[in-house]
Amino acid sequence: MKTFSRLLLSFCLGFALTAAAGAQVTLPKILSSHMVVQRDLPVHVWGLATPNQEVSVTFRGETRTTTAGELGRWSVYLKPGAAGGPFVMTVRGTVTGNQPQTITLEDVLVGDVWVASGQSNMGFEMHEAATAAADLPRAGIPDLRLLNVKQTATLAPQDDLIVVGDGWAASSPQTAEHFSAVAWYFAREIEQRKHVPVGIIDSSWGGTPVEAWTRMTALGENASLTPLFAEWGQMIDDEPDNILREKNHQRQIAVAKSQGKPAPGFGWTPQLESWGPGMLWNGMIAPLTPFAIRGAIWYQGESNASLDRAPLYSRIFSTMIEDWRRQWGEGDFPFLFVQIANYNAGPGDGWPELREQQLKTLAVSNTGMAVTIDIGNPDNIHPTDKLDVGLRLARWARVLTYGEKIEESGPLFREAVPEGPAIRAYFDHAEGLMAKGGPVTGVEVAGADGKFAPATATIEGETIVASSPDVAKPVAVRYGWAASPQCNVFNGDGLPASPFTSAQ
Secondary structure, X not given: OHHHHHHHHHHHHHHHHHHHHHHOOEOOOOOOOOOEEEOOOOEEEEEEOOOOOEEEEEEOOEEEEEEOOOOOEEEEEEOOOOOEEEEEEEEEEEEOOOEEEEEEEEEEEEEEEEEEEEOHHHHOEHHHOOOHHHHHHHOOEEEEEEEXXXXXXXXXXXXXXXXXXXXXXXXXXXXXXXXXXXXXXXHHHHHHHHOOOEEXXXXXXXXXXXXXXXXXXXXXXXXXXXXXXXXXXXXXXXXXXXXXXXXXXXXXXXXXXXXXXXXXXXXXXXXXXXOOOOHHHHXXXXXXXXXXXXXXXXXXXXXXXXXXXXXXXXXXXXXXXXXXXXXXXXXXXXEEEEOOXXXXXXXXXXXXXXXXXXXXXXXXXXXXXXXXXXXXXXXXXXXXXXXXXXXXXXXHHHHHOOOOOOOOOOOEEEEEEEEOOEEEEEEEOOOOOEEOOOOXXXXXXXXXXXXXXXXXXXXXXXXXEEEEOOEOOOOEEEEOOOOXXXXXXXXXXXXXXXXXXXXX
16 A cells, blocks of 8 residues: 555645646657657647746747646647658747746657557667667667656556656667667668658556556446456555565575575566556556657567466457547557567466467557567567567558558468368468478367367468367367467568467
């Protein structure tokens, strides 16, 4: 309960500071020098001022004037424009005593803005990536701009962000070093191929579940998600014991250190404030929604991959995607996500079930999924190959957003049809279907009893035919159904097939 007291105090202090700042014109931190604003959409500029104060904004030769409301909020929209820059944006108002006030934002670019969110594999920093030594020295890209959002959990939606550093910055070896590697590689690919400025916003927090990033009201409107709130309530009830347990662990570690012994290992315990339904939406996403974007990329799922949590994932995730789109009010913007990689999670975890839930989420319009089953690390939940992850996400953007005629995905299961002693699986995105390194691996079949057995599988055109001497009449087939499976099916573009099951 101490955690909730801290959160409530933080919220109250933040509100008091905002109210105190109302005597002058202020901008949210997402509006700063070096930012990128979204091309081809109205440019939204907003902030706080003294109630009834007049505020004007000038950008690209256009000036709009408005008056702050009774709570001090003000907002203007300027005309859309094509990619370009740099430009200067000027905000003018008056402070107490009718003294003029001017805020000048320098080096503003117009291009495409993407939001990157999720947990630790999205937050994984560039300097830790396998390709960092080659790419960080070349990270000076003037038209690629970075914004890093500070981890913030709150009980209510916030008007403003807490940012890392001074806000928006041009990509350089220094600014990219501690930025999301997946987000940076994705943004670099878009900037280099489309030749427009790109702004990328990293708003991620390791070890967090999807429901923490979803607006509380959206979760509450779906009766099937009631178990989330029961689990959250249990976490709150357990918090006093967890605090004492953590103190005990620290004591044991200190004793071991004083005796020159290795520190004992303990299981990971979630941070209560970062697991509350809606709390990361409130602190880290809600303040972004007035800012126009091109789309979002997402890498998360590991924290929802237990056997009891995984079956709900597609429902929660779909709810989150659809609600983010409603809150931004830009229609069905592209939402591109990463299917979790191969990792020896251990017994009792539902990693294959979670991947299947992610696959089902492709039913949501204008979504894309980057499969990473071939580039994980079985012994490390944080694989260091973030270049390929970023490039695979960018493939989806190049197709869905930019209209390129390329293959965006590896083979995706469509349907399975029994054929006597065998079963045939059909795929989309399967041109050039092949098995790398030998026969197809990782395929199993099941009969009417639902018991799966290893199968022999062969590729015929863009299908896979599987059979097993232990299953006389297979009615279901699955592939890669393990936490860290041996998968070797790819299409002709070298993109891996997603694990799947045809069993309902």
